[in-house]
Amino acid sequence: MSDHTPATRSPAFWINAALLALLALVPPILFITGQPFWLDVFTRLVILAIAATALNLILGFGGLVSFGHAAYLGLGAYAVGIPTYHALYGGMDAIASFNGFLHLGLAIAISALFALLTGAISLRTRGVNFIMITMAFGQMVFYAIVALENYGGDDGLTIDVRSEFPLISLDNPLTLYAVGYLSLLLVLFIVYKITRSRFGLTLQGARSNEERMRSLGVDCYRYQLVAFVISGALCGYAGFLLGNFTTFISPEMMDWTRSGELMFMVILGGAAFLLGPVIGAAAFILLEQLLREVTIHWHLPFGILLILSVLFFKGGLAGIVDRQRLKGNRQ
C-alpha cells in the first residue's frame, strides 16, 4: 500500500477497503443463505491469506525469497494436534491439554524457534542459496513428521477436539470464520506497523541496497533475522488456525509444493503491497476452486496460468492498481 494522508485517499485504498469489507460480509451471507461449503472455502482463504501476509513481510518487504514457509503452517497445526492427541490418549503430561492458549503459545513459540535456528544459518547466504536452503529446511520438518509414527506419520493425524477457549467455540463455523477474519486484520495491522517503523524501513532499505545499508553502519543480518522470526511466528499462528479448521493434519500440508503455493499467492497479488497477499490468496483459492469443478486434472490449466502470470504479469494484481495510481500521480 502507498502513503495515504486522509485528504488524498488513493484508488488503491478504496479497493483494499472494499476487499476487506467483502471478506467480512460475503462469507457469512453465503453461510446463512445455505452455502456452508463456500464458508469453508473462505475460511481456508483467510487463513492462507494470513500465512501469505506473514511471508510477504520477508519476501516482499525484506526481499528474502523463503521457500519453506509451509513448514510453519505444519508446525502450528501439529502444535494443536499433538497436545490434543495426548490429552485424549495419555502420555506427555506436560503438554497434554485441550487448552487453546497452550496450543496457540506452542504454535507461535515453536515456529519462532524454528525460524530463529534455520534463519540464523540460511540468512548467511543470499539468492539461490537462500531459496534452496529454506526449501531444504522446510522439507526437513516434513520428513521428521513423516517419521513420527506415533502421530500418524504419513497418514496424518485427526484432531478430535478443537482448541478450547473461554466464551467462544471454534466448532461453530461462523465463529471460526470470524476468528480467522479478525486474525487476518490483526496480522495486516501488525505487518503495516512493522513496515512503517524504523525497523521496517531498515528492512526495506536492506532489500533495495544491502551494501549501502551496511556502509551506513546497519547490521542487516540482525534486522533480517528478526523479521524472519516474526514472519515464522505469524505463519505458525496461521497453522494453528488451519489445524483447528481442517481437524485433519498430515505432513502433506507442509510439503515444499505448499510453500510454492504460498509464494505464488504473494507474487500473484503483488509482493511488498500490504494487501497483495490477501488479493493473491483470494485469486489463487477461488481459481483453484473453479478449476476443480471443471476437471480433476485442474493442475494443468492452473500450472499454465501460473507460468503465463510469471511471463506476462509483472507486479501482480495489486501492481495494476498501483500502476494506475502512479499514472494518475504523474498526470
Added chain:
Amino acid sequence: METSLLLIQLINGLQLGVLLFLLSAGLTLTFGIMDFVNLAHGSLYMLGAFICASLTQLTGSFALATILALPLTALCGVIIELVVVRQLYSRNHLDHVLATFGLILCLDTLAELIWGPAGIAVLLPGILNGGVEILPGVVVPAFRLLIIAVGLMAAAGLYIVVNHTKLGMLIRAGASNRTMVGALGVDIKTLFTGVFAMGAALAGLAGLLVAPIAEASIGMGNEIIITTFVVIIIGGIGSMKGAFIAALLIGLIDTLGRSYLDDFFNLFMSHEAAETAAPAVSAMLIYLMMAVILAIRPQGLFPAASR
C-alpha cells in the same frame, strides 16, 4: 554389525549417490551456465522413468528402451526450453522458481494423463536381475552395480566433455562471461538449448536407471529434487566437483543413517527411545548435515569461482 551387510549398504549408498550426481550435474550445468534455477528438473527425471517404462513394455527390451529414452527425454528438455525456459533467462531467480513451479504442475498432470495415476514397474532382463558375488558370501544385485558403473562413466564423460572438448570450452566460457562469448560470435541461444537438453538427458538417465528398482510414478521427481538441492548446496552451487563429492557423501550418509542410526542410539539411549528417535533423526540427517556445513562454510564445500 555384520561386514557383509555393511558392504551391501555401502553399495546401496553409492548407488543413491551416483543417481544424485546425475541429477545435480544437470542442475549445476543449467545454473552454472545459464544462471537458471530449474525446479522442474525433477519432472525430467520422472519423464525419463516413464518413457523408459513405456518403451520397455512396447519393445520388450530394457536395453533398447534405455537407448531410445535418452534422446526422447532430451527432446522433452528442448521443447521445454524453447517454450518456457528461454523466455526466463533475462528474469530474476524468483521468476525462474515460480515459472518452473508452474511447469511442475503441468508436467506432473500431463504424465498422469498419459500414463495414468498408478506407477509403472519396469521388468529387467534376466541377466541384470540376478546377483553378483563380490566377496565370498556377499551377493549384491547386479543392476545396482550397473547403476554405479553407468553413473561413474557419465561423470567421467561429463568431465571429458567439459574440460577437453570445444563444446566444453564454450560451456566454460559461457559460464564465466556470457555476453563476451555471444559477442565473439557464438550462437548463445543454441548453446543454451543444447546445455539444457544435456541436463535433461542426465536427469532422464537417472530416472530410467531408478525405474526398475522403484518403478516410475507421478511426483517421484518432487521428492528427489530437494535431496538434489541439498547436494548442490553442500557441494557449492555451480561446482561440478562439489556436486560429485557431495552427492556420494549424501548418498552414503542417508543410506547408512537409515540402517545404523538405531544401533548407534542404542549405545546411549533406552531401546524404546532409540526406536522412536532413530527414524526421525535419520530422516533429518542430511538436512542437519547441511545445516552444520553451512554454519561453517556458507558457500558450501567447493564454492564455484565467483563471476
